[in-house]
Amino acid sequence: MNSTVEFLGINFKNPVIAASGTFGYGKEYDEYFDISILGGISTKGLTLHEKIGNLGRRIYETPSGLMNSIGLQNPGINRFIEDELPFLLKKDIVILANLGGDSIEEYVLGAKKLDETDIPIIELNISCPNVKEGGMAFGIDEKVAYEVVKEVRMATKKKLVVKLSPNAKDISKMAQACVKAGADALSLVNTFNALAIDINKRKPIFNNITAGLSGPCIKPIALRIVYEVKKAVDVPIIGIGGIMDYEDAIEFIMAGATLIQVGSANFRDIYASKKIVEGIEEFMKKEKISNLKEITGIIGGK
Structure with missing residues (x-):
């Protein structure tokens, strides 16, 4: 039984990665368990400059889900490299630097800075709002997505994974555009755009009106998207x-x-991520699966 996975020529000890925005930069979780048990960690979203994030409420629970409106709060790439990256590099774990930006120029400059580090993978978050074009996310229109991915591809030698938004007009066409522009792989899906209302205050829960929905309620849809995009x-x-x-x-x-x-x-x-690693290994033993390749895409994907 071997739960290791080769991904873009990089060896992961198992297929489990802590998702961006839910694991910080790993330090807090490492106080409870050695995060090196995981295959990888996708960092809290990074931008060229420091962001304080959104005002007002940021988290709201829904039936079988969680809404968030964090606003990419982060210390900026320079401080991340100086203050957070040394800790992660000491861990036996693959690092994905999740990169956001308000403009193509910011994405490119951020990618160039990350290109100078020992991080092997950039995970490009194209769900960010394009401030120069009125705030519509880069990941909604495939032509816009193509441009940002193409420019970032030229700015870095790192493996480039593009994280897709399920709010795209046609996510399969979006995936094809990103691959054509130079994406080595895809992450999908990001959160779904959603709305919650406080009926007593007669106003939306979040200052930004809508927010990102995640959690078990989106799993069947996300699963279908993975199948179709593959x-x-x-x-x-x-x-x-x-x-x-x-x-x-x-x-x-x-x-x-x-x-x-x-x-x-x-x-x-x-301990959820740790338990999932252990659960996958137990499943492989029980089902006599020697390598995860045996079941990858087994229901009809490529």
Whole structure:
């Protein structure tokens, strides 16, 4: 039984990655368990300059889900490299630097800074609002997404994974555009755009009106998207969306994901990612699966 996974020529000891925005930069979780047990960690979203994040309420629980409006709060890439990265580099774990930006220029400058580090993978978050174009996310229109991915591809030699928004007009066409622009792999999906209302105050829960919905309620949709996108493109996929236990993780792998990311589950159970690693290994033993390749995409993806 071997739970190791090769992804873009990089060896992961298992397919489990802590998802961006739910695991910080790993320090807090490492106080409870050695995060080196995980295959990888996707950092809290990074931008060229420091961001204080959104005002007002940031987290709201829904039936079987979680809404968030954090606003990419982060210390900026320079401080991340100086203050947070040394800790992660000491861990036996693959680092994905999740990169956001308000303009193509910011994405490019951020990628160039990350290119000078020992981080092997940049995970490009194109769900960020394009401030110069009125705030519509880069990941909604494939032509806009193509441009930002193409420019970032030229700015870095790192492996480039593009994280797709499920709010795109056509996510399969979006995936194809990103691959054509130079994406080595895809992460999907990011949170769904959603709305919650305080009926007593007669106003939205969040200052920004809508917010991102994650958690088990989105899993069947995210799973379907992974399956469909895997048939549309010939690059590896990282599956994300409502993965709460090892069974969910196995479903995504069977749908075509090479790796998976665990997000909201980390808030419900601080040991969730660790338990999923252990659960996958037990499942492989029980089912006599010697390598995860045997079941990857087994339901009909490429």
